[in-house]
Amino acid sequence: MPRIHLPSDWAPRAYQEPAWQSWLNGCNRQLLVWHRRAGKDDINLRMHSVGAFNRVGTYWHMLPEYSQARKAIWDAVNPNTGKRRIDEAFPKALRENTRESDMFIRFKNGSTWQVVGSDNFNALIGTPPVGLTASEWALANPMAWAYLAPILAENGGWASFISTPRGNNHLKAMLDRFRNDAAWFTQVLTAHDTGAISDAVIAAQRAEYEALFGKTVADLLVEQEFFCSFAGATVGAYWGAEIATADVQGRIGVVPIDWSQPVHTAWDLGKAANNPIWCFQVIGGRPRIVDFYRPETDDLEDWCHWLDARGYHGNDYVPHDAVVKNWGDKRTRVETLKSHGRKPKIVTMASVADGINAGRETIKLAEFHLGADERGQRMQHGIDGLKMYRRTWDDDRKSFVDSPVKDWAEHIGSSFRYLGLAWRDVAPAFVAKRQVDGPTYEVTATGVVRADIGVKAAVEAMVRRKKRMDG
Known part of the structure; x- marks a missing residue:
């Protein structure tokens, strides 16, 4: 078998180098808030390929929903090479077997790698992971991490959270919480930081968004997708604006x-x-x-x-x-x-x-x-x-x-x-139980105002009003 160097036929881009080196140096927690098409999944696939041969164990690449995992990762093709991304990251010569049905790879050294969904994380059976990627974390079920964090803490495993923003939700809360934590590598990279997306491409995308959603939403989406803005509600959210107002x-x-x-x-x-x-x-x-x-x-x-x-x-x-x-x-x-x-x-x-x-x-x-x-x-x-x-x-x-x-x-x-x-x-x-000094008033469905007072009290109130008006 020919000698294979991992990561295979890949090197981090200049802006990816800090994250890659922090992982190689043993940082077990990463939070990468990178703009769209910055190569978040690519770098994490290489982390899995190297990790699986440095430590025998189970590795998961987790998408928000299991149903979207096949299209996003398993069947995804690199447009520059025409090859499946998983074949580039995990050379077939290193595999014992590949199960297309459940997106599972077993390597010859005993490690396994699988694509899973945050919507069924607690239904997975077998050995828990020692390496985890949470892709598009802003859209994922945050309870997945509550379930998996103690497992990875106990076995010394690593976890990498990668995403673009989706409003001010759990991704933003995690970034605020761990931004200055020495145990975490956190990074926010916009399109201007990386230079990976040209202004012309961004302008074309803005025009497409504007045609679909109008200028206001288009501006929010461009700021979100390419400049990592957490402002505004998730597009399509039923109650995002109301929660933000509250x-x-x-x-x-x-x-x-x-x-x-x-x-x-x-x-x-x-x-x-x-x-x-x-x-x-x-x-x-x-x-x-x-x-x-x-x-x-x-x-x-x-x-x-x-x-x-x-x-x-x-x-x-x-x-x-x-x-x-x-x-x-x-x-x-x-x-x-x-x-x-x-x-x-x-x-x-x-x-x-x-x-x-x-x-x-x-x-x-x-x-x-x-x-x-x-x-x-x-x-x-x-x-x-x-x-x-x-x-x-x-x-x-x-x-x-x-x-x-x-x-x-x-x-x-x-x-x-x-x-x-x-x-x-x-x-x-609660209105009925409320204790008040004066009468309780109720507006009926027809607009009539009723008070819970008797005739005598009503007459006395009318006399007092007349005196105030006459005085």
């Missing part, structure tokens, strides 16, 4: 729980990964979002115990399909919830569009807890999901279609839709 207005921060009032919940009943639960109160007629829960098991009883342990005993707002039989059970999900002492209420059936609008109007009023405590850490994942809940782009029609992208954020958005449809159900109870 942040600017100071409605995202430390929000205490008022234990004199119940904490209610809104569910999107599915299996564990697909059933995020929002926990909220209605205080002074406004929604207060105080916690977020993403179950780790498929056992509905576990979810009830989690809520009970935290004192969340209000109404549980669930979708209409909760009246079907529970998984492998003779009872409906509503019946199961009641058997565990919960108080389920069916949310009125509404279209997805109506639910999205209800969610949007709710965000305009709501406060969101985002403190440094455990509640805040859970809420961070929920808020990131709200930012990333977005329309599907139809590449053939070159337009958005009015259905949500089926990714990690979809169910977070779905459960918030139910919250948006449900929270006003709680509000009248």
